[in-house]
Amino acid sequence: MNGDFIYHITTQEKWDLALKQGFYEADTLVKEGFMHCSTADQVDGVLERYYQGVTGLVKLTIQKDKVERPLVFELAGNINEVFPHIHGTLNLDAVVAVTPI
Template sequence: MIYHITTRAAWQQQADQAEYEAESLHSEGFIHLSTTGQVAGVLERYYQGVPDLLLLHIDPNKLTHDLRYEAATNNEHFPHLYGALNKDAVVEVEAIRQ
């Protein structure tokens, strides 16, 4: 399982779409994802004080676009999705309690 953190508003904005496009897909060319062990660190580094977050649980075997594990600035390898996230790969949408 891999994960994507988003706001409830961003997820609901695309509720009627078959695919989800995070802002980073347009600005960086991919959607930022995390492994199980990376989620807490990503929340701490980038989402402090951000309300109403969701954690998308994604089955990587169901993705229809290219998934690559790439080194970040700290040389930790993160999964990046090069294309929109097909929603049938999302197996659970969990509210994040901070």
């Protein structure tokens, strides 16, 4: 079951904006050309590396087969681990849960 889902960390504020505009777009999409996501096993490490002390976070649970943009598993060379990346905006119907962190 876990293999059917990927996860993305964002703020409640950015998620609220996504609900208003009808799609979700992470800041990295403009900067890097994709949105960073994680597998279930990678979420804790991502939180530890990038979000220590950040409040107002939510975890988006994304059903992989509903993502309309290219979803590519790519190597993050700095930690030598393969992560899922969404190359485009995220359609909201792919998000099956929003969990406060």
